[in-house]
Amino acid sequence: xxxxxxxxYASHSAIQILIGAKEEGLPITLFGPPEALKLYRRFPGLIxxxxxxxxxxxxxxxxxQGNILVPSGSIVEYVxxxxxxxxxxxxxxxxELIKWESDWSLKLRLLREADIPIPKIFKExxxxxxxxxxxxxxxxxxxxxxxxxxxxxxESRIARLIADGKIKSLDDVCIQEYVVGATMYAHxxxxxxxxxxxxxxxxIRYETNVDGLKRLPPSFTEEISPSFTVCGNIPxxxxxxxxxxxxxxxERFVEATKRLIPPGIVGPFCLECIVNEDLEPIVFExxxxxxxxxxxxxxxxxxxxLYWGKEMSVGRRIAKEIKIAExxxxxxxxxx
Numbered sequence: 001x002x003x004x005x006x007x008x009y010a011s012h013s014a015i016q017i018l019i020g021a022k023e024e025g026l027p028i029t030l031f032g033p034p035e036a037l038k039l040y041r042r043f044p045g046l047i048x049x050x051x052x053x054x055x056x057x058x059x060x061x062x063x064x065q066g067n068i069l070v071p072s073g074s075i076v077e078y079v080x081x082x083x084x085x086x087x088x089x090x091x092x093x094x095x096e097l098i099k100w101e102s103d104w105s106l107k108l109r110l111l112r113e114a115d116i117p118i119p120k121i122f123k124e125x126x127x128x129x130x131x132x133x134x135x136x137x138x139x140x141x142x143x144x145x146x147x148x149x150x151x152x153x154x155e156s157r158i159a160r161l162i163a164d165g166k167i168k169s170l171d172d173v174c175i176q177e178y179v180v181g182a183t184m185y186a187h188x189x190x191x192x193x194x195x196x197x198x199x200x201x202x203x204i205r206y207e208t209n210v211d212g213l214k215r216l217p218p219s220f221t222e223e224i225s226p227s228f229t230v231c232g233n234i235p236x237x238x239x240x241x242x243x244x245x246x247x248x249x250x251e252r253f254v255e256a257t258k259r260l261i262p263p264g265i266v267g268p269f270c271l272e273c274i275v276n277e278d279l280e281p282i283v284f285e286x287x288x289x290x291x292x293x294x295x296x297x298x299x300x301x302x303x304x305x306l307y308w309g310k311e312m313s314v315g316r317r318i319a320k321e322i323k324i325a326e327x328x329x330x331x332x333x334x335x336x
Contacts, residue, residue: 007067011074020315059087097288114256119177125154181274203293
């Protein structure tokens with residue numbers, strides 16, 4: 001039997017997707033620039049087929065070879081919605097969600113539709129009356145984000161970003177209340193095949209230089225502006241009383257995507273939260289596909305054992321959904 005193949009971009013969470021596809025017996029093609037492919041070739045037997053990414057022509061080739069595109073964060077940044085849409089390559093998940101994830105107004109609309117707590121949003125710098133975090137568009141791993149409580153500083157820095165060509169206008173950034181609490185990123189998997197939402201784990205992002213500043217006395221940090229570029233991920237296990245809240249948030253988010261972007265989200269996604277002192281998760285952002293935080297469960301998530309009786313990575317969970325969908329003639333339910 002010629003199995004459907006998986007195509008994944010060479011970055012972000014590709015290793016666990018490669019391993020998961022092998023475990024489930026699915027052929028997989030890794031694609032990306034030569035300098036990115038170099039890393040994966042270092043590991044014997046990890047990849048059997050690789051394609052140098054040369055824009056849309058590469059997506060067309062992957063489609064002709066019978067592959068399903070499995071998205072990661074790097075897809076948003078380095079391939080993009082328009083190229084994926086034009087190529088027509090089958091996409092594991094909700095393709096239209098890429099556009100919503102890349103646009104702050106659409107992203108906030110979806111979170112509000114889900115009726116889950118979010119931070120206060122400021123439309124204009126002059127409206128700011130508390131400490132805020134200013135976020136750039138796209139999946140940049142926190143790069144370029146900054147904190148301020150000065151309307152003048154925010155306006156000046158946004159103007160500089162526009163002048164440098166990093167953003168087009170004020171509409172490209174999100175000025176968001178800085179919520180004090182513990183970060184906690186909740187990972188989910190929405191399965192059309194089993195008609196259920198599975199919680200797959202949680203992580204904390206390890207960010208430079210904001211995490212490095214914690215190790216310095218306050219007198220040394222006054223002139224250093226914190227930044228939020230992600231360099232790694234740390235496992236965290238929330239108190240069990242929080243699990244029901246996280247699951248309900250995930251269910252609300254799934255239902256919101258069904259209403260606004262039918263047929264709704266498929267596969268992995270992440271709700272990025274701050275848990276405040278009242279043990280209330282505040283959702284400040286979402287990722288509509290697998291996130292790098294799932295790499296902490298490379299050898300298997302204990303949460304997935306609750307559904308499957310064994311630990312598995314999210315990469316293998318993706319491959320399992322695709323494999324079962326193919327075997328039961330239901331691929332149309334998991335790709336868009």
